[in-house]
Amino acid sequence: QQQVKQSPQSLIVQKGGIPIINCAYENTAFDYFPWYQQFPGKGPALLIAIRPDVSEKKEGRFTISFNKSAKQFSLHIMDSQPGDSATYFCAGAPGEKLTFGTGTRLTIIP
Amino acid sequence: NAGVTQTPKFQVLKTGQSMTLQCAQDMNHEYMSWYRQDPGMGLRLIHYSVGAGITDQGEVPNGYNVSRSTTEDFPLRLLSAAPSQTSVYFCASSSAVSSGGYTFGSGTRLTVV
Numbered sequence: 001q002q003q004v005k006q007s008p009q010s011l012i013v014q015k016g017g018i019p020i021i022n023c024a025y026e027n028t029a030f031d032y033f034p035w036y037q038q039f040p041g042k043g044p045a046l047l048i049a050i051r052p053d054v055s056e057k058k059e060g061r062f063t064i065s066f067n068k069s070a071k072q073f074s075l076h077i078m079d080s081q082p083g084d085s086a087t088y089f090c091a092g093a094p095g096e097k098l099t100f101g102t103g104t105r106l107t108i109i110p
Numbered sequence: 111n112a113g114v115t116q117t118p119k120f121q122v123l124k125t126g127q128s129m130t131l132q133c134a135q136d137m138n139h140e141y142m143s144w145y146r147q148d149p150g151m152g153l154r155l156i157h158y159s160v161g162a163g164i165t166d167q168g169e170v171p172n173g174y175n176v177s178r179s180t181t182e183d184f185p186l187r188l189l190s191a192a193p194s195q196t197s198v199y200f201c202a203s204s205s206a207v208s209s210g211g212y213t214f215g216s217g218t219r220l221t222v223v
Contacts, residue, residue, distance in 0.1 A: 009150070034211045043114075043200050043214030044153070089152060096141045096160055096207040097168065102152040 003027050004092050006101025013080055014109055021075045021104045023090035028071070030092035035064065035075050036100075038087045047088070048075075080108045112136055114215035116201050122221045123191040131186040131218050133201030141204040142184040143168070143212065144176065146197040153200065159184055191222045 005024045013019040025033075034049035050057045050064040050073065057064045061078040077084055085108050090101040117132045135142065143158040145168075155168030157176040165176050173195060175187040184203075188195060198219050202212035 006152070032207070032209075036211075041216075043202075043216050045214065046211040049211055093207055096143075096204070097155060097158060098143070098207060098212060099155070099169075100145075100153040102150060 003099045004090060004101040006090050006104060008104060009102070010105040010107070012107045012109060015081060017080055017108075019077050019080055019084075019106055019108070021088055021090070021106070022072065023074065023092075023101050024070075024072045025092045026071065027092065027094065027099075029094040030099075031095075032093045033064070033066065033073050034091050034093075034098070035062075036089045036091065038089065038103075044089060077106075082108045082110055084108050114201055114203050114213055116199075116215035116218050118218060119216070120219050122223060123188070124223060125191060125193060127191050129188050129191065131188070131199055131201075131220070133184045133186065133215060134182050135184075135201075135203040135213075136182065137203060137205070137213070138181060139203035139205050139213075140181070141207055141212075142178065143202045144174070144184070144186045145200045145202065146170065146195075147200060147217075148197050156186065156199075188220075193222045196220060196222045 035047045036044035037047045038044040048059045048062045052068050063076040066073045088104045114135045144156040145153040154170045159165045159178040201215045204212045
């Protein structure tokens with residue numbers, strides 16, 4: 001079963017725009033919500049993470065917005081750059097078992 | 111370099127063959143996991159371990175075995191390879207998943223013909 005649903009599957013944004021990737025989870029036991037960034041031929045790398053007791057977290061140009069009542073969270077990338085082109089995965093975890101969404105392939109065009 | 115090391119990087123197997131994917135980490139992490147990545151399906155958990163001698167099944171464990179005799183190593187064994195096991199396999203480790211997330215290796219691309 002898909003415990004973390006991610007959309008869109010792919011996204012094309014012009015440089016400087018704000019891509020938004022959305023995720024929804026089902027398991028209320030999840031207490032940690034990370035986002036991973038993956039470049040072709042590489043393993044995923046942790047980008048930013050949030051816990052359900054806060055509604056927003058910013059790290060540089062990356063922001064997570066979290067809505068606990070709706071069981072949804074999203075990633076926003078401010079002032080997007082061509083170097084941000086990658087596949088992004090959201091995930092949720094109760095403890096050490098991390099469940100991933102299906103991924104979003106983001107392309108930033110100059 | 112510190113991190114998670116996976117070998118081999120590429121492998122082609124014939125249906126029915128067995129093999130072991132190696133994973134080693136030098137960060138003294140307690141938690142280790144194996145994921146497979148398939149197009150459109152994200153990363154799916156195969157097996158995980160919370161410490162030496164302790165393993166458990168993930169979402170897609172069938173056809174795979176693991177053991178964890180040391181903190182550093184977490185090999186994944188394919189018992190009898192099938193074309194459905196063609197995938198990219200990632201090993202990951204963490205000292206505390208819910209505070210630091212996982213560090214991933216660079217992956218093993220496996221093709222079963």
